[in-house]
Amino acid sequence: MTAVQPSPDTEAERDIDLIALGRGVLRLWWIVVLGVVGGAIVGGLWSLSGSTQYTATARIAPGQAFSPSGSTAVLTYLSNQTAINEIATSETTLEEAALKSGVPTSKLHGHVSTAAVVEGGASAGHAVLIDITATLAKKKQAEDAANAVARIVQRETTSSYVKEALKFYGKRIDSFNQRLTTLERRIAVLDQTLKEGGLTLNERLLLTIQLDQAQATQGQTIDSLSTAQQQQLLAQTVEQTQIIQDARGKRTQARSRQTSVFVGAIIGFVVGLFAAMIVYYRSERALAA
Numbered sequence: 001m002t003a004v005q006p007s008p009d010t011e012a013e014r015d016i017d018l019i020a021l022g023r024g025v026l027r028l029w030w031i032v033v034l035g036v037v038g039g040a041i042v043g044g045l046w047s048l049s050g051s052t053q054y055t056a057t058a059r060i061a062p063g064q065a066f067s068p069s070g071s072t073a074v075l076t077y078l079s080n081q082t083a084i085n086e087i088a089t090s091e092t093t094l095e096e097a098a099l100k101s102g103v104p105t106s107k108l109h110g111h112v113s114t115a116a117v118v119e120g121g122a123s124a125g126h127a128v129l130i131d132i133t134a135t136l137a138k139k140k141q142a143e144d145a146a147n148a149v150a151r152i153v154q155r156e157t158t159s160s161y162v163k164e165a166l167k168f169y170g171k172r173i174d175s176f177n178q179r180l181t182t183l184e185r186r187i188a189v190l191d192q193t194l195k196e197g198g199l200t201l202n203e204r205l206l207l208t209i210q211l212d213q214a215q216a217t218q219g220q221t222i223d224s225l226s227t228a229q230q231q232q233l234l235a236q237t238v239e240q241t242q243i244i245q246d247a248r249g250k251r252t253q254a255r256s257r258q259t260s261v262f263v264g265a266i267i268g269f270v271v272g273l274f275a276a277m278i279v280y281y282r283s284e285r286a287l288a289a
Helices: 010-027 029-048 081-089 091-101 139-156 160-195 201-239 257-288
Strands: 052-061 112-117 129-136 242-245 249-253
Touching (some): 010 257, 112 139, 129 139
């Protein structure tokens, strides 16, 4: 009867090989370190090889329309950040911005972007300010392009309701000012007439009543003028989109140095690890021979 030969424990041998491999790589740690350092250096040099670019950011405050009384906000898509981004990056806007800034439209495609600035006190997702950024090869081109797009967005996101309201407030203010001029003249004439002598009691009483009425109307007109001026100011500074900050270009690298160094170090670590494994296996074979 033939004896059964026990099968070799391949899993045990594999565990022993992996342990031996790990120890061998640890003994050759300097190869891994050289790989990491070399990869980081190469990554840093790679980041310097990228072309220099300039970014310029203009900041706007989207307009918020109110009801005629000024107490209730009127919902409009024009204050939505997504809508503003669509307007800022649309072909029509880029073509107009190209004409105003002197930058070819082809260079603006993919190089104009928007970002919402959300303040802590605002509700989630509510864009209080919006940045419009242009990234180009020249500083002045980036500034001119960002400013041109910002002005187009300012115009397009100010609703016709607000524009008409501003015209209406302007007409009311002019009307109140004209009325005040007339009342001031009338009050001056009545006051001068009362100072003259030879008036009967009835005439003086009548002039006094007319003067009181003119002065009361003057006070009411001043109040109405003040209200119209406040409404106009609200429309000018809040209801229509404002450019808070003009664009100023700053130099940036096309490739991030920190990212390039980190990626280079990771690649160098992997290469160094494989190199240490190869050196270990070759040394083991040489000893076995």
